[in-house]
Amino acid sequence: MPELPEAETIVRGLRRAVVGRTIASARVIRPDVLRQPLATFRRNVKGRRITSVERRGKNVVHVLDDGSVVAVNLGMTGRLLPFPGPPKGSRRPRHAAVIVRFQDGSVLVFDDVRRFGTVEALPGDVWARRSDGMGPEPLDPSLRSPRLHASLATSRTPVRSWLLDQRRIAGVGNIYAAEALYLAGIHPQRPANRVTRAEARGLLRSLRTVLRAAIDHGGTTIRDYRDAEGGSGAYARKLYVYGCEGEPCRRCGTSIRRVVFSNRSAFYCPSCQS
DNA sequence: AGTGTATCCTGCAGGC
DNA sequence: TGCCTGCAGGATACAC
Structure with a gap:
C-alpha cells in the first residue's frame, strides 16, 4: 500500500x-x-x-x-x-x-x-x-529514541516485523522499513530486543529521514500507487534496497539480497546490515 | 502472550 | 498467443 x-x-x-x-x-x-x-x-x-x-x-x-x-x-x-x-x-x-x-x-x-x-x-x-490502539507517529517530535528502544526491547520478533506492526509504530510498511533498516545498518531479521540503545536512536533518525524525503517526493510508486491528482510518486528512484535484489549496494557494492519471512520480501545489504 | 503462516483479491510480468 | 507461476506497498484470523 x-x-x-x-x-x-x-x-x-x-x-x-x-x-x-x-x-x-x-x-x-x-x-x-x-x-x-x-x-x-x-x-x-x-x-x-x-x-x-x-x-x-x-x-x-x-x-x-x-x-x-x-x-x-x-x-x-x-x-x-x-x-x-x-x-x-x-x-x-x-x-x-x-x-x-x-x-x-x-x-x-x-x-x-x-x-x-x-x-x-x-x-x-x-x-x-x-x-x-496504534503506535506512535514516527514523525511526531514527542517520540524519543529511549521510548522506541524500550518498546523494541519487549519483543524478540524480527525488527522488520516489529516495524510493520501498526500497534507498535504507526505508518511504516515494507518499503520504508527496508530503507530505514538499511540506513541504520540493522539486519531485517535481527530480533527487535537485540537492537541497542544507540542503534534505536539511529533507526528513529533513519525512519524520519526516509519518511520525510519520501513525502517531499510525493511518495513511492512501484506500480499502483497514485496521489489524489492521479499522479505517481517520485521516490521510487531513491530507493536503496527495496526491490533492488542483485543490484550493488550504493555504499559498498555488495549485491543486495532478498529474503522472505512472514510471507513478505525483505531486502538488505549483507555486508552493511547485521 | 507472542509469533509465524495462510488468506482475502486482482493484475501483471516472466518463463515456457 | 496463451497458459502457468510467482509476486505485490496490508491486515488479521488462526494454530502453535
Whole structure:
C-alpha cells in the first residue's frame, strides 16, 4: 500500500478537493470494503460536511461536522480520487468501490483493485479508541529514541516485523522499513530486543529521514500507487534496497539480497546490515 | 502472550 | 498467443 508518505501525500491533495463539502449521497459498489453494515455507513455520512482531512498512520481520516469520521485504510491498491463532477468515459476509475457525491456536484471515488482497503464511518470516540490502539507517529517530535528502544526491547520478533506492526509504530510498511533498516545498518531479521540503545536512536533518525524525503517526493510508486491528482510518486528512484535484489549496494557494492519471512520480501545489504 | 503462516483479491510480468 | 507461476506497498484470523 500506500504507507505513511503516500497517505500523507493523498491527504494533502484531498484537502483542497473535499474540505467544506457536504455529502449528498454515498453509492457503495463493493460492500466488502466496508467494515460495517451498508445501512450504518450511509446513515452516518449522509448530509454531513467534511471539516478536515487528517492522517493517522496509513489511514486517511475525514473528520465530519458532527465529530464523527470516515476512516479509509488504502490496503495495497486503494486510491482516493476526487472529480469535479461524475467521471465519464476513460476517466472513470476501473475499480470503484465507493462513490461519494457532494452537494456541489463534485465526487470522491474510493477505487481499489484488490479490495484489501477498508472504509468505515465511525463516531469520534470509537475512532479515538482505535487510534489509541496504534503506535506512535514516527514523525511526531514527542517520540524519543529511549521510548522506541524500550518498546523494541519487549519483543524478540524480527525488527522488520516489529516495524510493520501498526500497534507498535504507526505508518511504516515494507518499503520504508527496508530503507530505514538499511540506513541504520540493522539486519531485517535481527530480533527487535537485540537492537541497542544507540542503534534505536539511529533507526528513529533513519525512519524520519526516509519518511520525510519520501513525502517531499510525493511518495513511492512501484506500480499502483497514485496521489489524489492521479499522479505517481517520485521516490521510487531513491530507493536503496527495496526491490533492488542483485543490484550493488550504493555504499559498498555488495549485491543486495532478498529474503522472505512472514510471507513478505525483505531486502538488505549483507555486508552493511547485521 | 507472542509469533509465524495462510488468506482475502486482482493484475501483471516472466518463463515456457 | 496463451497458459502457468510467482509476486505485490496490508491486515488479521488462526494454530502453535
